Amino acid sequence: MTTQARIPSRKGARVTQRTLREWLIFVLFAAPNVALIVAFTYRPLLTNMYYSTLDWTLGSATATPVGLANYVEFFTNAESLGVLRTTAIFTVATVGGSILLGLGLALVLNRRLVGRGFARATVFAPYVLSGVGIGLVWLFIFDPTTGVLSAILRSLHLPVPEWFLQPNLSLAMVILVYIWKNLGYCAVIYLAALQAVPRDLLEAAALDGAGRAKTFTTIVWPLLSPTSFFLLMTTLLSSLQSFDLIRIMTPLGNGTTTLMYDAYLQAFGGYNRAGYSAAVSTILFVLLLALTVVQLRLIERKVHYA
Template identity: 45%
Template sequence: MSLTTQRPALTELSAPPSRVSESGRKARRPRRKGYKLFVLFTFPNLLLIAVFAYWPVIGNICLSLTEWDMIAPTPLFVGIDNYTKLFSDPEFLGVLRLTVVWVVVIVGVSLTAGLSLACLFNRKSHGSTAVSALAFSPHILSGAAVAAIWLFIFDPNYGLSRAVFGLFGADSPHWTTSSSWAMPALIIVAVWKGIGFVAIVYLAALQSMPTDVLEAARLDGAGAWQTFRHITLPLLSPTTFFLLITQVISAFQSFDVIAMMTSGGPAGSTTTLSWFIYQEGFKTFSAGTAAASSMVMFVVLMGVTVFQMRFIEKKVHY
């Protein structure tokens, strides 16, 4: 008697091709519906971004390669001549250096003073809420209104600065008409306007900080400075990183305070890159140079942001 083993046919083990294809189509249908729904909801936003953000950038790139006085019917294509003239012009290089000083000083002072105010507001004292609200109020004012207030304060004849310097037996400097004092005056105004925003953001981060970590540090014998340096500052690094990016972009784009107080003067001592773009475009009517200058600002901001995201974010403790 011989034993024989019967193997099941291959067709019995595998499903029919029609069933496989039908199940695959059923699995792909929800995905297709999800893609269509995603496109349906995102298309209006992407269209608006493309029309009002990306298309102007492309148009500005094209305009930067031309020479146009805004009167001629068509711009004249000149290639990269505008960029060559800019980087061979000592005045423009001076504007870039002045812009770097402007951004570094404003961002550094705003972050340092804002963090100090936030630590002060974080203490549970009477009236701290009202004081923090007053500190934040200049941020919501327009730059023109802030500039008008400080023009009155800086007036050497009847302004508040005259009274303050008079207490020490000194005369008030000519803040906005002196090339030595115009930039410090603008920096004071810009810091005063933006420091409240920095302080409130830092205050929110301090109030949401885990208290058990701070209490553990105190139990281990850490002093106030050691706790602040080794625990508070690392925990605030995400907030600092956010403020660093936003404040750098805001400082590069500062225009209204400069326009109201000094108009880039005296003798170009307060001409930052944003004012230089306006001056080239709407005072000398050199649209090509203005467009090239704005592309330089775009590239610089993009480079600074990429540097921050690439290197500084590595030191952020999330």
């Protein structure tokens, strides 16, 4: 009986030692990453939230605690409504345009075409290029005096719009360039998903007499829902944080001041209001967090993974 009583304890000891060794290995590999995330993500986030409660002029050695006054000013300021409106228009237009046009382009590139590989590389190239470089090139294209677009419009005897002076045109200009830059990303992701659609399902639909439109709506589109959900999340977060194109093409934010760019202008655009800028950044963070939670809780329910 003594020997039988010792056997479970030895097994339990071996299990405990193995579990402890696995936990030590996990901590050994995870601790550096966790430390970096805490140091460069969560610590700056909490510091920014603290700065948002201060009346602090950038460069000043002193700051005055004001509590939630910066947030109250933002939500009671008439200009903030315009910033939120611009942010909403820019986000909806760029996300919707990139996904819809990317899907259409992916459907075209999924066919057997001459030079299909070169076309795929060409479409994806703008996404990996620098936003600053793309902005400078498109500034030349939209230039009302020496721009390529202006020359084309004049040759057709059409009026040349003042893209940089009219707020609505400035916003439309930036939206067009942003969609062009990110179109290849959505197209390539959709193209990979289209190539993963089981061929037997498409052949069965063809045998049943289903046309291309019917096959797409009943078979292909439901199978693309995980990809669409992924693109919706990534493009939405990217659009809300867009900065480089807006900064290069419209430095003064004439009609293109989103929440992200407003935070920059308040701190470094001449106002030097670091505390207010931190409050705008915190509002943007809360908005991103809320949209992510809504997508994960509500939209993901419509996704078909099988």
